Every structure is written in C-alpha cells, then in structure tokens.
Amino acid sequence: MAQDSFMASEINKxxxxxxxxxxxxxxxxxxxxxxxxxxxxxxxxxxxxxxxxYEKQDSGTISINGVxxxxxxxxxxxxxxxxxxxxxxxxxxxxxxxxxxxxxxxGLGASHNEAQERAKNTIDVLGLNSLATAPAATLxxxxxxxxxxxxxxxxxxxxxxxxxxxxxxxxxxxxxxLNALKVIKDRLGCGMFLVEHNVGxxxxxxDRVIVLATGIxxxxxxxxxxxxxxxxxNAYLGDAAFGEMI
Amino acid sequence: MxxxxxxxxxxxxxxxxxxxxxxxxxxxxxxxxxxxxxQLAVQxxxxxxxxxxxxxxxxxNSGVLSFGHASFAMIGxxxxxxxxxxxxxxxxALALEKLWEPLITWNLNxxxxxxxxxxxxxxxxxxxxxxxxxLNGLAAGIATFAVLGLFYNFFFNNTKIGPGSxxxxxxxxxxxxxxxxxxxxxxxxxVYGLNVSSIGRKLRATREDLMSAPALGISTQxxxxxxxTLSGTLAGLSGAMYVHVAGTWQVQDYYLVFTFxxxxxxxxxxxxxxxxxxxxxxxxxAVGQVLLLWEQGKSILGLRIDLPNxxxxxxxxxxxVGMLLWRSSGLTQGKEFDPRRKxx
Numbered sequence: 060m061a062q063d064s065f066m067a068s069e070i071n072k073x074x075x076x077x078x079x080x081x082x083x084x085x086x087x088x089x090x091x092x093x094x095x096x097x098x099x100x101x102x103x104x105x106x107x108x109x110x111x112x113y114e115k116q117d118s119g120t121i122s123i124n125g126v127x128x129x130x131x132x133x134x135x136x137x138x139x140x141x142x143x144x145x146x147x148x149x150x151x152x153x154x155x156x157x158x159x160x161x162x163x164x165x166g167l168g169a170s171h172n173e174a175q176e177r178a179k180n181t182i183d184v185l186g187l188n189s190l191a192t193a194p195a196a197t198l199x200x201x202x203x204x205x206x207x208x209x210x211x212x213x214x215x216x217x218x219x220x221x222x223x224x225x226x227x228x229x230x231x232x233x234x235x236x237l238n239a240l241k242v243i244k245d246r247l248g249c250g251m252f253l254v255e256h257n258v259g260x261x262x263x264x265x266d267r268v269i270v271l272a273t274g275i276x277x278x279x280x281x282x283x284x285x286x287x288x289x290x291x292x293n294a295y296l297g298d299a300a301f302g303e304m305i
Numbered sequence: 306m307x308x309x310x311x312x313x314x315x316x317x318x319x320x321x322x323x324x325x326x327x328x329x330x331x332x333x334x335x336x337x338x339x340x341x342x343x344q345l346a347v348q349x350x351x352x353x354x355x356x357x358x359x360x361x362x363x364x365x366n367s368g369v370l371s372f373g374h375a376s377f378a379m380i381g382x383x384x385x386x387x388x389x390x391x392x393x394x395x396x397x398a399l400a401l402e403k404l405w406e407p408l409i410t411w412n413l414n415x416x417x418x419x420x421x422x423x424x425x426x427x428x429x430x431x432x433x434x435x436x437x438x439x440l441n442g443l444a445a446g447i448a449t450f451a452v453l454g455l456f457y458n459f460f461f462n463n464t465k466i467g468p469g470s471x472x473x474x475x476x477x478x479x480x481x482x483x484x485x486x487x488x489x490x491x492x493x494x495x496v497y498g499l500n501v502s503s504i505g506r507k508l509r510a511t512r513e514d515l516m517s518a519p520a521l522g523i524s525t526q527x528x529x530x531x532x533x534t535l536s537g538t539l540a541g542l543s544g545a546m547y548v549h550v551a552g553t554w555q556v557q558d559y560y561l562v563f564t565f566x567x568x569x570x571x572x573x574x575x576x577x578x579x580x581x582x583x584x585x586x587x588x589x590x591a592v593g594q595v596l597l598l599w600e601q602g603k604s605i606l607g608l609r610i611d612l613p614n615x616x617x618x619x620x621x622x623x624x625x626v627g628m629l630l631w632r633s634s635g636l637t638q639g640k641e642f643d644p645r646r647k648x649x
Contacts, residue, residue, distance in 0.1 A: 133519035149517035151510060161311040165503060166521030175311050
C-alpha cells in the first residue's frame with residue numbers, strides 16, 4: 060500500500076467478553092471519500108474513536124502517510140492531520156459560530172490573524188455567512204453539525220473523520236450537508252471518512268464504501284456494488300428496508 | 306464577505322485591564338491613607354488578591370478546583386521570609402535552635418527574595434503539575450489537597466528548615482501600601498495577559514468541552530500545566546507578600562483558612578474572569594472588615610451590631626453556599642470589567 064494514505068491494519072477491540080472489532084483493515088487515499096456503513100452495534104463509533112485516539116485498540120496499527128499513530132493521544136493525532144467531528148457537534152456554546160470555527164485553526168497553532176482568516180474562508184466556502192455571528196448555543200441541530208464540520212475543516216486536516224453528520228438532519232438539511240462535503244473535497248482535497256447510517260448520502264458522497272457487521276468488515280468496494288451486495292443487504296437491514304433508504 | 310469577528314477567542318480590550326487596575330489603585334491608596342489599621346488591612350487584601358488571581362489563572366480557566374495553591378504560597382513565603390529574616394534572630398530564637406546552619410546566614414535583599422519566592426512557587430508547581438495535570442475532576446482536586454497536606458506537614462514537623470509549629474520572627478515588613486500595590490498590579494496584568502492569550506483560550510476550551518478540545522489539537526495536560534505553573538509562581542508571590550506584611554512566617558497561615566478564604570473570594574467574585582477575582586477580593590475583604598469591627602463591639606458610622614465571634618467566617622461561608630446555589634458564575638458573572646455593560 061502506498062505511503063501517502065491513511066491506514067488501519069487488523070484492528071481488534073473487545074469490551075470484556077464482547078468482541079466489537081475483529082481484524083478490521085482499511086485505507087483512505089488523499090482526496091478519497093470513504094463511507095463506513097453498518098447497523099447499530101456494528102462497531103462504527105468504536106472504530107472512529109480508535110482512529111481519533113479516544114480509545115485504544117487491543118491490537119492492530121493506525122498510520123497516516125507512513126507515520127504510526129498508535130499511542131498518540133487525540134490532540135497529537137489532530138496535529139498529525141486527523142480531524143474529527145462528533146455526532147452532537149460539541150461546539151463551544153459561549154462562542155459564536157465564527158469563533159468556534161477559528162478555534163479549529165487556533166488549536167493547531169495558527170496565529171489569531173491566521174485563524175480569523177481561515178474562519179472567514181471556511182464560512183464563505185460552506186455558505187455559513189448568515190450564521191457567523193450567531194452564538195453556538197442558539198443553533199439548530201443541523202446547523203450545529205455543519206458548524207462542527209466547518210470547525211474541523213478550518214484545521215486543514217489531511218484526513219477528516221465524520222461521525223454520522225446526517226443523523227437527526229431533516230430532509231432539507233441533508234442536501235446542504237452533501238453540498239458541503241463536495242465543496243470540502245474540491246477545495247481541501249483531504250481524505251474523508253464518512254461514518255453514516257444514511258445510505259443515500261453515503262452513496263452520493265463517497266468514492267468507496269466499506270460495511271461493518273458485528274465487528275467484521277463484510278464489504279469493501281464501490282457504493283453501487285454495496286447496494287446490490289447480498290451479504291450487505293442481509294447484514295444491514297434486509298432487502299426492503301435497505302432499498303427504501305437509498 | 307466582510308471581516309469575520311472573532312474577539313471572543315483572544316480578546317484584549319484596554320478597559321478590561323485598566324478598569325480593574327484603576328479600581329484597585331484608588332481603593333488601596335484611598336483606604337490605606339485613612340488609618341494604620343486600614344493600611345494593614347489593605348496590605349493583607351493585596352496579598353489575598355494576588356492569591357485569588359493565581360487561583361483564577363488556573364481554576365477559573367481550567368475548571369479544575371485546586372486546594373493546593375496555598376502550599377506554593379507557603380513555600381514562597383518561607384523562601385522570602387527565611388532569606389530576609391534577621392540573622393541574629395535566626396541564630397538565637399528558641400523556636401529556631403535546630404535550624405540548619407546555612408539557613409541562619411542566608412541573607413537576601415527584599416526584592417531578590419520575592420523574585421526567588423516566585424521562582425520557588427513556580428518550580429514546585431511545575432513539578433507537581435507534571436503529575437497532577439493528568440487527572441480530571443474530583444481526583445485532581447483531591448490530589449492538590451494532598452499536595453497542601455504534604456507541604457504543611459513537612460514544614461510543621463521539620464525544625465531543621467524552619468520554626469515547625471512556631472513562628473519565624475523578625476521578617477522585614479513592607480513600608481506602606483505602594484510595594485504590595487505595585488506587585489498586585491503586576492499580577493493583575495500577568496493574569497489578564499494569560500486570559501486573553503492563545504493558551505488561555507485553549508485552556509478554557511478544555512474547561513468547556515473535554516472531548517472536543519483535544520480533537521482541535523489542544524493538549525489538555527500541556528495547557529493546564531502551563532497555567533498551573535504560572536499560577537504557582539503567583540501563589541509564591543502572594544506568600545512572599547504575606548510574609549512581608551505579617552512580619553513573621555508561620556505555616557498555619559498558609560493552610561485551610563487561607564485556602565478557604567481565597568477560594569471563597571474567587572467564587573463569590575466569579576472565577577471565569579480576572580475582574581471576578583478582583584471584585585471577589587474587594588467585596589469579601591470589605592464585608593469582612595465591617596463584620597470584624599462589629600465582632601469587636603465597635604461601631605461603623607454610628608452603626609453598631611454586636612456579633613458573636615466567628616460570625617464573619619460563618620457569613621462568608623453562607624455567602625459562598627448562596628452564590629453556588631443561585632449565582633454560580635459569581636458577582637461578575639464571569640465577565641471582565643466593562644464600563645458600558647448594563648447592570649442586571
């Protein structure tokens with residue numbers, strides 16, 4: 060495998076007697092968008108927590124562009140180029156939207172002026188101008204997620220990990236998110252790892268999809284192939300329900 | 306798009322520092338000139354102010370409660386007191402008969418000793434912080450309390466390095482309020498500088514969300530350690546000031562009462578801002594002085610209320626509980642000084 064990629068090799072994780080991840084391996088190339096699908100309890104959140112350094116794997120290695128991340132804390136991984144978003148946004152409620160986004164750059168060592176400039180650019184690119192001065196505490200659920208994404212983007216990461224960014228969004232907010240993902244990909248060119256329940260969003264946004272079921276990777280390939288894969292259909296939701304989500 | 310405003314990140318505003326500096330200057334000079342006893346009260350208040358500022362720098366910004374800062378003040382006071390106390394007294398006082406010989410002849414001038422006290426407080430805080438800053442929440446608070454207990458017992462039971470449970474006498478005293486006032490104003494500038502710096506903002510991010518701050522590349526342990534070291538340095542300064550106001554060094558002066566009083570001042574004023582530290586110190590000191598006079602059976606502007614001994618401490622404790630229950634962000638609500646803000 061090429062050195063210039065994000066790699067997770069043979070990741071295993073158990074909580075007591077419960078095996079959550081069993082030998083999961085994947086890679087993401089720069090500029091590639093990889094989707095991770097899986098039913099509840101498949102191990103998706105555990106996997107991204109391991110990737111971002113919030114949990115330790117029992118065995119296996121994580122590396123970015125040939126640099127081993129094992130043993131690095133979340134802040135060190137962020138400085139190595141791995142940014143993540145959270146399901147609930149986790150914004151700093153006392154700050155405005157612009158300040159939250161600027162903090163994404165400031166946290167990684169950017170000067171105040173540089174952080175301000177990056178916040179401005181990110182707000183422009185993601186179309187958040189109308190929200191820039193709003194206190195984060197007043198945002199809707201969907202906008203909070205979008206701002207959380209913008210904050211991660213302001214860090215200018217090499218790889219961006221998104222934890223179910225579409226969860227809880229209404230029908231009008233999903234296209235907005237999809238557009239934001241396309242813009243980030245075009246402008247930033249970072250590798251993106253999209254962990255999602257929304258199969259339709261993953262199919263539209265991702266170049267490649269992997270599917271986890273009960274901690275085992277059961278599919279790795281093109282989104283259109285995943286949608287027709289019998290094992291995926293069976294493990295995920297069943298034919299009818301899976302079809303309806305596309 | 307026009308320029309994005311991000312002042313909430315690192316916001317230097319001249320009035321936020323000049324206002325509190327002016328308030329402290331005017332009150333200190335104004336009250337200190339009234340009488341000798343009020344001058345002494347002002348001197349002690351300025352010592353407490355520096356300690357409360359030290360606590361604000363760390364506790365206020367990180368959200369981690371520290372009971373251990375009095376130990377850094379204890380060390381700073383010991384360094385400054387021991388190095389400036391009369392050599393003749395150190396060699397002859399009964400309480401110091403077992404004192405280690407080099408300490409008897411250790412002699413520095415006042416300002417060198419204060420500088421050394423700050424270094425000592427900072428170094429001890431840096432060493433302790435390297436271990437303690439890995440902890441969060443209750444564990445961190447308890448661990449800092451253990452540090453206080455450790456140093457208290459070390460000094461209380463060790464008569465080779467000090468007077469043990471007795472007092473070290475003949476420490477030179479400040480002449481008037483100008484010296485402690487200048488030192489307190491320097492401490493205010495340092496703490497405000499931390500609060501508006503990138504480090505201060507990162508530290509508050511760890512206080513506000515311990516999960517998302519590391520995702521932004523912020524090392525919780527590192528930023529806390531930096532603030533802990535700076536606040537330990539200021540606590541050392543506070544101790545050094547205290548010993549040159551009291552004129553003696555006694556380990557009991559830097560233990561539970563001092564810890565409780567200064568934490569109460571911070572919480573009552575508002576722990577999230579430098580102005581909160583200043584306001585809390587001023588209010589608690591002023592109210593405390595009034596209550597003290599009533600405890601002593603004196604009248605103030607013709608008003609006399611006979612209070613039992615201990616009423617002052619009880620009222621401060623009750624106020625602390627009340628603030629935590631109904632106004633947990635303190636009198637200043639965590640805001641810096643702003644003359645344009647409307648009163649609530």
